[in-house]
Amino acid sequence: MKITSIVAIYALFWVMSAFLLLPFGVRTADEVGAEKVPGQADSAPVNFRPGRLVLRATAIAALLSALYIANYLEGWVTIEDINIFGTPPGYGPEDN
Incomplete structure (x- = not known):
C-alpha cells in the first residue's frame, strides 16, 4: 500500500471521527x-x-487506520466474508 493511500485513508477516518464526535460533551x-x-x-x-x-x-482515526491497514495486509475480513447475497448468476466459476 502506498503512503498516499495511507494518508488518504487516515484523512477520511479523521473527518468521519471528527463529525461523529462533535455532539458529545457539548452543553447549551x-x-x-x-x-x-x-x-x-x-x-x-x-x-x-x-x-x-x-x-x-x-x-480514533489513528486506531481505525491501523486496523484498516492491518486488515488489508493480513486479509482478516475479505469481500467474500461480507457477501451476504451470494455470487450473482453468471459470475461463478461454474458459469465459465
Missing part, C-alpha cells in the same frame, strides 16, 4: 445555566473545545 446555555447573548441560538454550545475534539479525532 440552558443546560449550564449561563447567560445568553442577545440573538444567540438556543442550541448554540457554551463549552465547545476544538482542541479536545482534534485530539480525540486524531486518536
Whole structure:
C-alpha cells in the first residue's frame, strides 16, 4: 500500500471521527445555566473545545487506520466474508 493511500485513508477516518464526535460533551446555555447573548441560538454550545475534539479525532482515526491497514495486509475480513447475497448468476466459476 502506498503512503498516499495511507494518508488518504487516515484523512477520511479523521473527518468521519471528527463529525461523529462533535455532539458529545457539548452543553447549551440552558443546560449550564449561563447567560445568553442577545440573538444567540438556543442550541448554540457554551463549552465547545476544538482542541479536545482534534485530539480525540486524531486518536480514533489513528486506531481505525491501523486496523484498516492491518486488515488489508493480513486479509482478516475479505469481500467474500461480507457477501451476504451470494455470487450473482453468471459470475461463478461454474458459469465459465
